[in-house]
Amino acid sequence: MEFRIDRRSAIPAYQQVVEQTKQALRLGALMPGDRLPTAKEVAEASALNPNTTLKAYRELEREGLAELMPGLGTFIRRSLARPQTGSDSLLREELEAWVGRARDAGLEREDVSALIASLLDAKYAEVAAPGSRSTSLNRKEQQ
Template structure:
């Protein structure tokens, strides 16, 4: 993973882990990598890895069982809320970009429909 300078590293990793949870690559209730392994995987400081898990616990995306490790949330509804929040963030950034280009709502909707059709034809949907 390549980090950018626009956001703290720990937040970028949390964002990536949220996507992994939403996609199902990290199953509900599954054991997550230890903080040490997370640090190695993302080439980050172990303290940053610990901070990531603390923050994810505050967001109810994981929980720690003393002596057993950290586990992904088992709350599917929580993940659906996170998915919707992330979708809104992407959509907001997208719409700001479209407005900066001077596009109206109808233009944006038309472009989205065309792009959906293009990706279907390319087998990307």
């Protein structure tokens, strides 16, 4: 696994490592028993301070996703993958086609990301607040 650190991001580097690891776990790119790169390997590949990598790995361990084994390395303990996120899933194929249409329509990566983020916020806010109605319904009632 190779980490891509955006030094211009407001997200701390260690948190980027945590999030990228979780993404790999969700997509099935990392599975239980897999060894994460050593802090030294990450430092050589991405010029990231080894202590930053170790901080990220401690966070993953705290969340029960990884296990630090002194002298052996850091290993994945559990997966976050679901069958619906696999590379051969219908949902992924549909999303891939939609992203292709968005790109063909002239949307930039940031446009697509913003659109998806706004939809995720709206749809998952409905799930997070059972019994509450969506913002659009509340606006209609106020008119």
